[in-house]
Amino acid sequence: MGKHYLSPLFAPQSVAVIGASNRLESVGGLVFRNLLTGGYRGRCFPVNPNHTEIQGQPAFASIEHIPERVDLAVIATKAETMPAIIEACGQQGVRAAVILSAGFHETGTHGAALEKAVLENARRYGLRLIGPNCLGVIRPELGLNATFTNSAVQPGNLALISQSGALCSAILDWALPNHIGFSSVVSLGNSADVDFGEILDFMVSDPQTRAILLYIEGIRHARSFMSALRAAARLKPVIVVKVGRHEAGSKAAQSHTDALVVADDVFDATLRRAGAVRVLSVAQLFTSAQALAAGIRPSGNRLAIVTNGGGPGVMAADRAADLGVELAMLSPQSIDTLNAVLPETWSHGNPVDIIGDAAAERYRDALTVCMRAPEIDGVLVILTPQAMTQPLRVAEAVIEVARQFTKPLLVCWMGGSQVMDARAAFIAAGIPSFRTPEPAVEVFSYLSAYFHNQQLLLQTPGPLAHQIAPDVDGARMLIESVLAEHRKVLNEMESKALLAAFRIPVAKTVVAHSPNEALLLAEQFEFPVAMKINSPDITHKSDSGGVRLNIANAVAVRATYQEIVADVQRNRPNAHIDGIAIEPMAVKPNGRELLVGVTTDPVFGPVITFGLGGTVVEVLADRAVELLPLNTYLASNLIQRTRAAKLLGAFRHMPAADMDALISVLLRVSEMVCELPWLKQMDINPLLVDEHGALAVDARFVVDFHQPSADRYGHMAISPYPTHLVGEWQLPDGTNIVIRPIRPEDADLEQTFVRGLSDEAKYFRFMETLQELTPAMLVRFTQIDYDREMALMAVTEVAGQEVELGIARYAINPDGMSCEFALVVADQWQGKGVAHKLMSSLMDVARDRGLERMEGEVMRANQSMLKLVTRLGFTIKTSEDDDAVKRVSKAL
Numbered sequence: 001m002g003k004h005y006l007s008p009l010f011a012p013q014s015v016a017v018i019g020a021s022n023r024l025e026s027v028g029g030l031v032f033r034n035l036l037t038g039g040y041r042g043r044c045f046p047v048n049p050n051h052t053e054i055q056g057q058p059a060f061a062s063i064e065h066i067p068e069r070v071d072l073a074v075i076a077t078k079a080e081t082m083p084a085i086i087e088a089c090g091q092q093g094v095r096a097a098v099i100l101s102a103g104f105h106e107t108g109t110h111g112a113a114l115e116k117a118v119l120e121n122a123r124r125y126g127l128r129l130i131g132p133n134c135l136g137v138i139r140p141e142l143g144l145n146a147t148f149t150n151s152a153v154q155p156g157n158l159a160l161i162s163q164s165g166a167l168c169s170a171i172l173d174w175a176l177p178n179h180i181g182f183s184s185v186v187s188l189g190n191s192a193d194v195d196f197g198e199i200l201d202f203m204v205s206d207p208q209t210r211a212i213l214l215y216i217e218g219i220r221h222a223r224s225f226m227s228a229l230r231a232a233a234r235l236k237p238v239i240v241v242k243v244g245r246h247e248a249g250s251k252a253a254q255s256h257t258d259a260l261v262v263a264d265d266v267f268d269a270t271l272r273r274a275g276a277v278r279v280l281s282v283a284q285l286f287t288s289a290q291a292l293a294a295g296i297r298p299s300g301n302r303l304a305i306v307t308n309g310g311g312p313g314v315m316a317a318d319r320a321a322d323l324g325v326e327l328a329m330l331s332p333q334s335i336d337t338l339n340a341v342l343p344e345t346w347s348h349g350n351p352v353d354i355i356g357d358a359a360a361e362r363y364r365d366a367l368t369v370c371m372r373a374p375e376i377d378g379v380l381v382i383l384t385p386q387a388m389t390q391p392l393r394v395a396e397a398v399i400e401v402a403r404q405f406t407k408p409l410l411v412c413w414m415g416g417s418q419v420m421d422a423r424a425a426f427i428a429a430g431i432p433s434f435r436t437p438e439p440a441v442e443v444f445s446y447l448s449a450y451f452h453n454q455q456l457l458l459q460t461p462g463p464l465a466h467q468i469a470p471d472v473d474g475a476r477m478l479i480e481s482v483l484a485e486h487r488k489v490l491n492e493m494e495s496k497a498l499l500a501a502f503r504i505p506v507a508k509t510v511v512a513h514s515p516n517e518a519l520l521l522a523e524q525f526e527f528p529v530a531m532k533i534n535s536p537d538i539t540h541k542s543d544s545g546g547v548r549l550n551i552a553n554a555v556a557v558r559a560t561y562q563e564i565v566a567d568v569q570r571n572r573p574n575a576h577i578d579g580i581a582i583e584p585m586a587v588k589p590n591g592r593e594l595l596v597g598v599t600t601d602p603v604f605g606p607v608i609t610f611g612l613g614g615t616v617v618e619v620l621a622d623r624a625v626e627l628l629p630l631n632t633y634l635a636s637n638l639i640q641r642t643r644a645a646k647l648l649g650a651f652r653h654m655p656a657a658d659m660d661a662l663i664s665v666l667l668r669v670s671e672m673v674c675e676l677p678w679l680k681q682m683d684i685n686p687l688l689v690d691e692h693g694a695l696a697v698d699a700r701f702v703v704d705f706h707q708p709s710a711d712r713y714g715h716m717a718i719s720p721y722p723t724h725l726v727g728e729w730q731l732p733d734g735t736n737i738v739i740r741p742i743r744p745e746d747a748d749l750e751q752t753f754v755r756g757l758s759d760e761a762k763y764f765r766f767m768e769t770l771q772e773l774t775p776a777m778l779v780r781f782t783q784i785d786y787d788r789e790m791a792l793m794a795v796t797e798v799a800g801q802e803v804e805l806g807i808a809r810y811a812i813n814p815d816g817m818s819c820e821f822a823l824v825v826a827d828q829w830q831g832k833g834v835a836h837k838l839m840s841s842l843m844d845v846a847r848d849r850g851l852e853r854m855e856g857e858v859m860r861a862n863q864s865m866l867k868l869v870t871r872l873g874f875t876i877k878t879s880e881d882d883d884a885v886k887r888v889s890k891a892l
Contacts, residue, residue: 005814006194006202008095009128010139010184012071013042015146016063016094018085019076020046020054027100028076029055030148031136039143045070063088072096074136074146079103082132083117090125097122098146099131104190106133115192122193134189135165140182141208147187156181157210158289159203161196163188163217171215171282179427180286183208195221197228198814204232211237211289214276222604226274226717227785233275233457234783235776237292237450240278241285242267265609265625266601273627273718275457277450284439288446291432296408300377301448302328303441304370305351307382308358308389312414313351316380316437323445327351328376334369341365356386360397367398371405377448378408380440385418395422399429408447410440458744458783460721461631461670468503470668472675475501479678479703488680488704489536492581495699499684502668506696507586513579515558522557525584531560532583532698533568537575539700544571550585557582586697590654591688592647595623596665598673598682604717606673610666612644613686629720630670635663648689661694662687677706677715710850719786725845731832735796737805739841742791744783746804749795751778753804758827764862765824767885781809788812790845794825794834805829808838810846810854818853819846823865835868843872847892855889 004010015035019028028048032055035044046054049061060066063073063085073089075082079101089097105112115132122129130137136147140155151172158180162168165187172185183206186199196214203209212232219225232238242264271278279285303325307313320327327350330338335348342362347353354366363381370379381398385391391413402409411426412434413419426433434440475498482490490498496506508525511534512518522529533546541547545567548560561580568577595613600606604627611622624641626634639645639662650656665687673679681702688695706715713719726740742750754762755772762770773781784791791809795802806825813819821842825835846854857879858865866876869888879885 004202004205006096006128006198008071009098009130009137009194010202010206011142012096012144014045014068014070015040015042015072015074015144016045016047016060016066016070017074017076017146018047018063020048020059022051022054026076027148030150031074031076031100031146032057034145034147034149038145040145041143042071043068063092063094066092070094072098072146074098074100076100076148079111079114079132082114083121086118086121086127086129090121090127094125094127096128097130098134098136099129099189100134100136100148101131102133104132104192106190115190119192129193130186131189132192133165135162135168135187137187138182138185140185147185152176153185154179154181155208156183157208158182158213158286159184159186159206159209159211160213160215161186161188161199161203162215163191164215165189167215167282174282175286178286180290183210191220195224197221197224200228200232200238204235209236211239211292213285213289214238214240215285216240216242219603222717223714223787226270226604227787229271229274229276230457230718231785231788233454234779237289238274238276239285239289239292239446240271240276241280241282242278263601263603265623266604266607266627269607269625269627270604270717272453272456273459275450275454277446277453279446284442284446287432287434287439287443288450290430291408291410291443291447292450296432296447297406298377298408298444298448298451300451301445302326302375302377303444304328304330304373304376304379305382305437306363306366306370306379307351307353307384308356308363308386309382309384310347310351310353312382312384312412312437313347313353316382316412316441317351319438319441320445323441325441325445325448328373331373331375334373334375337369338366341369356384357388358394359388360390360393363394364397364401367401367409368404371401371407371409376407378410378444380410380412380437380444382412382437383414383419383422385413385415389418391415391419391422392425395425399425399431402429402431408444410434410444412437412440456634456637459631459634460743461629461634470502470671470675472501475672475676476678479676482703483678483705487536488702490701490703491534491536491578492532492698492700493534495701496696498672498701499696499699502672504665504668504684504696505694506699507583509581509583511579511581512561515561518561518580518582519554519557522551522582523554525582527554528552528585529557530583530585531557531564532581533564533577534579534581535568535572535575535577538568538572541698544568544575583697586688586695588688588690588692588695590657590690591695592644592657592690593686594644594662594689596669596684596687598628598669598679600680605715606679608638608666608669608673610638610644611642612647613684627718628670628673628716629718630667632663632667635666635670638666639663655691657689658691658693662689665694665696674713674716674720676703678703680704710848722786722790725790725792725841727841729794729837731834733832737834737837738795739792739837740795741786742782742784742793742807742809746793747778747782749793749802749804750782750807753807753826756826757824761824761827764859764865765822767857767859784809789819790842790849792838792841792845794829794838806834806838808835808842810842810851812849812851813855817851818855819851821854821856823856830864835865836871839868839872843890843892851892853889853891855887858886858888860884860886 017032020032021029023029045066046059051059073094104115138145140153149169168187203212305316410432413422499506510521512521528550531548538544593614597609609623609625612620622643626638648657683700684696729737789811793807794805808823810819810821874888874890877887879887
């Protein structure tokens, strides 16, 4: 593999500081001093037309005067000079630039025009930019400190990516005395060019980085951010601090869901689906990252607390309850074992209070029991220094036990001078240490959230989750007819028709436009009936006086019609009334009133919300939010995060609700959002669910025009599993083959396939000798992002088992217009046309995605592959880097 395309930014061989100065209080002066004193091993050139020497180094009047090529330019001059400087850098072959200066789009129209000119010049030469208005870049291992911070930075394994330069400086100042080191520090500033997505991609491939920390103020490009975040979190822990909320504009809520869901809900949902973890403070950011980078991986959230003081144990237990961390229920076996090693006065429960006189041996014995217990996912050990306590000896005993287990262990040695040596011992052993119990429990909650979110990351739901297909064409025609009438809000009849098109059970409804018509229509139903105002201007029908229930006879129907119209005209005089909707009362004595809604976040697109419904939905504010699409696992998880979940089981005289029916509705809504990009908001409220099924009693939709694109799911932050690419094919001998995109659950299939390849086939595919895929490679190959890459497998069934015959994949290059491919077919299936079919299918997918060129590297000795790509129309050239490798390419 060649160097990463951002290597000139993160591993430059030479750096020019444009605007370097002898004044150390200036930005240019500080940056150049940091490069000189930080141990940077490359060549460093100061650029300033007013000096011949800067800080003892020969200075150059401009970038053009430097006698050799520069990889990275760090620029600290006025914003007005920037377009010309970037033009000059491009002409001189500079590959990357960091613009420290402010004065661009953050200042208004003039600054935005300058930024646009800078970007145009940079793109013309393929020059990549960090900033403007940023602190810069630090790579401690290389001695590269291209920032104007005064803080020293020690090498480590954490990468920090921050939108705030000021906070970046504060974090660096805080990190040094806390013995925290970095592999990289990147301040993004305005992110005019390189953004979170590309930086995350680099950090994933960086061997120095074991965990990634993000400080986020707002997201510009949701799809690329989500794609890169998911790719990064598959291989390395990603911890996020997010502040502020993006401006969604001040608008009247058009649905219950829109009023309930705020930007932060959506961002939390985004991080969950990406497999990342959100924390609330800088201290939690580093503590969680250090714990994850050290390999601490909980498999759940059941915490045991071992303490020599009752009060601190209760403090920890209270914080656990606040955060939803479960205190592990000790099994009878664990209690018996603890009884054998602890005094009779121990707490006989969790927290495990081992009494104030506990010595190192008692701590060792109690902790060993807890670390072995399968009902415990992690342990917090607390010590309060008492007269007979030896904090360092106890710490050494705890460290000794910790080395024998992989289960998460956190410690809290309370106090000051008496426990300083013990804390130092924990730091040296890599065990997360805290001064008070509450932060320790908080970090455990983040560690367990990481495990949970990693399970969510594995989910790859398709756009359609049911065997019975929805009437997508009918739904589209309905929406198009509404938009053609210059309307955006569907009435109740139209809303229920849309639900019915996606096979969601609805209460039958008719609309009357006069009292007499209401009487005639009501007679079609069995009494009692419900009557509701039908108006595109009214969201909360009950609040406007527009709902009457349990109307018992025909005489009451006419009177009720007039009452509703009169009340609504009085309460909402400007609302357009389009008749009265009539439907039979939904007779579900055991029915739970629920809300299922969809709203469109201005950054991350459509999200689904679920919770308690009815007329007091905003008051109850019971909601859980999830990005779409869903599968059964994600739908169940969405339900379980609400208070409504407790009402769905059996209690008192009520049988348990039909969970399969509820999950089916959620999956159908997910399908609807995938297939109908016009859908902007939706409420099903109430959705009645009892032991017999689910029924949508009322619904409301808001739609809007949608710009067509080549990506049918481009309106979503997460691409669904591309089921439309699954196809069947047959070999000449009659063998049935399925060509389909790879899934995360194919990991065992892929590993078996690679193990079965001959040594030659492995070498031709991976250009190195390996027996099987490493865990990291297996994750990388099977948990792909269908936005950025594609992997098509050829599989067949042999003796009732699915067998992989071959796989072809591409990854989109940074230019966004070309891709790099790879192909391998099992030795026994070669020469049967499998390779040709896979490559043809892969090229079709790439072409449909708008890619213009496919490229690859083929070993010169791999003659069968070279013959195949020749037949497919590829051109072949010898690689400039290696005579044994051929570069092949084809215009799509």
